[in-house]
Amino acid sequence: MAEITKKPVKITETVLRDAHQSLIATRMTTEEMLPIVEKMDKVGYHSVECWGGATFDACLRFLKEDPWVRLRKFREGFKNTKLQMLFRGQNILGYNHYADDVVEYFVEKSIANGIDIIRIFDCFNDLRNLETCVNAAKREKERSGKGEAQIALAYTLGDAYTLDYWRETARRIEEMGADSLCIKDMAGLLIPYEADRLVRALREGTKIPIDIHTHYTSGVASMTLLKSIEAGADIIDTAISPFAMGTSQAATEVMVKTLEGTPYDTGLDLNLLSEIADYFRPIQEKYLANGRLSPKVMGVNIKTLLYQVPGGMLSNLVSQLKEAHAEDKYYDVLEEIPRVRKDLGEPPLVTPSSQIVGTQAVLNVLQGERYKMITKETRKVLKGEFGKTIKPFNPEVQKKAIGDEEPITCRPADLIAPQLENYRKEIKDYIRQDEDVLSYALFPQVAMDFFKYRDAQDKKVDETVSDKKNKSYPV
Numbered sequence: 001m002a003e004i005t006k007k008p009v010k011i012t013e014t015v016l017r018d019a020h021q022s023l024i025a026t027r028m029t030t031e032e033m034l035p036i037v038e039k040m041d042k043v044g045y046h047s048v049e050c051w052g053g054a055t056f057d058a059c060l061r062f063l064k065e066d067p068w069v070r071l072r073k074f075r076e077g078f079k080n081t082k083l084q085m086l087f088r089g090q091n092i093l094g095y096n097h098y099a100d101d102v103v104e105y106f107v108e109k110s111i112a113n114g115i116d117i118i119r120i121f122d123c124f125n126d127l128r129n130l131e132t133c134v135n136a137a138k139r140e141k142e143r144s145g146k147g148e149a150q151i152a153l154a155y156t157l158g159d160a161y162t163l164d165y166w167r168e169t170a171r172r173i174e175e176m177g178a179d180s181l182c183i184k185d186m187a188g189l190l191i192p193y194e195a196d197r198l199v200r201a202l203r204e205g206t207k208i209p210i211d212i213h214t215h216y217t218s219g220v221a222s223m224t225l226l227k228s229i230e231a232g233a234d235i236i237d238t239a240i241s242p243f244a245m246g247t248s249q250a251a252t253e254v255m256v257k258t259l260e261g262t263p264y265d266t267g268l269d270l271n272l273l274s275e276i277a278d279y280f281r282p283i284q285e286k287y288l289a290n291g292r293l294s295p296k297v298m299g300v301n302i303k304t305l306l307y308q309v310p311g312g313m314l315s316n317l318v319s320q321l322k323e324a325h326a327e328d329k330y331y332d333v334l335e336e337i338p339r340v341r342k343d344l345g346e347p348p349l350v351t352p353s354s355q356i357v358g359t360q361a362v363l364n365v366l367q368g369e370r371y372k373m374i375t376k377e378t379r380k381v382l383k384g385e386f387g388k389t390i391k392p393f394n395p396e397v398q399k400k401a402i403g404d405e406e407p408i409t410c411r412p413a414d415l416i417a418p419q420l421e422n423y424r425k426e427i428k429d430y431i432r433q434d435e436d437v438l439s440y441a442l443f444p445q446v447a448m449d450f451f452k453y454r455d456a457q458d459k460k461v462d463e464t465v466s467d468k469k470n471k472s473y474p475v
């Protein structure tokens with residue numbers, strides 16, 4: 001009898017990052033997460049995604065938590081499981097390009113505080129914008145033995161995104177020294193049979209592990225994952241069921257059960273997963289009850305496939321139009337989005353390009369004339385400040401935006417002088433740990449407010465202590 005080659009599929013669990021970012025605007029607190037960490041650590045996940053993306057911003061801005069403290073607590077609890085983060089290339093976790101010294105220091109500190117795998121992407125898939133980050137991770141690996149660089153390609157559709165493009169890009173990613181490759185399908189555009197073709201093309205281009213990250217938004221995610229696995233994908237991203245589906249990932253338990261007894265058997269224990277689901281269910285119910293989790297994001301949104309626009313972008317669009325009392329222009333804007341995207345070189349629509357294209361499309365429609373008003377960000381794109389898009393910019397629109405200014409053609413960060421020392425100076429009165437400078441570099445206003453809050457909290461504690469002991473206040 002022929003021996004069947006076993007090829008267990010690896011699971012990246014997203015409940016501590018993308019799942020709650022997609023469903024409840026990243027509001028899960030560290031306190032809600034920590035009690036389940038010990039159990040999650042026993043599962044045998046390939047990794048747990050728990051940091052980066054919007055979690056950093058939401059920690060500081062809404063939860064008044066230090067994201068670095070959260071990370072260190074995860075590291076303490078996850079003794080056997082790799083921790084993973086999402087990193088926007090030269091944007092780090094922000095919306096603009098940073099100097100290399102900031103990117104390098106962020107990578108160093110992320111790994112030092114407990115991150116094992118850094119998933120790095122660029123909103124234009126301009127690989128030059130990933131070089132500094134990938135190289136920094138590789139240096140850390142040499143130095144400390146820790147740190148893996150995974151390059152993620154933002155998945156999108158369009159004439160230029162052919163199987164040859166994906167195959168060739170996979171080849172270049174391996175050449176750059178990435179440890180693995182991820183297809184990041186933020187909008188749920190990757191449909192099952194296309195996934196089969198895509199993964200086979202990637203496999204022809206590279207030998208490194210292939211990870212598929214998709215969202216359930218359009219209802220096809222679990223089928224897409226299954227076809228990807230059959231085509232040779234090594235890792236899939238899933239979320240434990242109470243925080244799965246809708247705009248989040250496919251459910252972990254469903255994929256584990258589906259693969260059971262096949263050559264792809266993950267080997268994960270369904271009973272243990274079910275206990276983890278039991279833990280998260282009341283948390284899901286709490287957010288449903290307080291309205292943070294809307295049943296609207298839990299169903300299937302087929303518009304995302306029709307218009308090829310990510311779910312998050314659609315809801316932004318609705319609120320922008322509502323504010324302008326122009327809700328009747330919804331379909332005009334939906335038709336304008338692909339035109340603006342084409343003018344801007346047909347980039348994937350993912351943070352921050354999704355916001356830039358969306359806002360410009362709204363303006364074009366509301367002003368009654370295209371590019372009558374051009375946003376600062378659109379101008380930056382057309383000047384080349386975000387890097388190179390797959391297709392050239394529309395020259396007329398570019399001319400209108402930047403006039404006779406010379407567009408940037410090199411890697412944009414080559415033109416940015418080191419920034420760390422200045423940031424350090426600006427927060428010298430508040431700095432308490434090396435990492436503070438990075439929080440400040442990414443979100444200056446929000447981090448400064450947090451530092452002040454932190455000082456005030458401590459002062460309150462001091463005051464209580466001194467009040468009791470000395471009946472006087474410290475000077």
Ligand SMILES: [Mn+2]
Nearest residue numbers: 018185186213
């Ligand atoms: Mn995602």
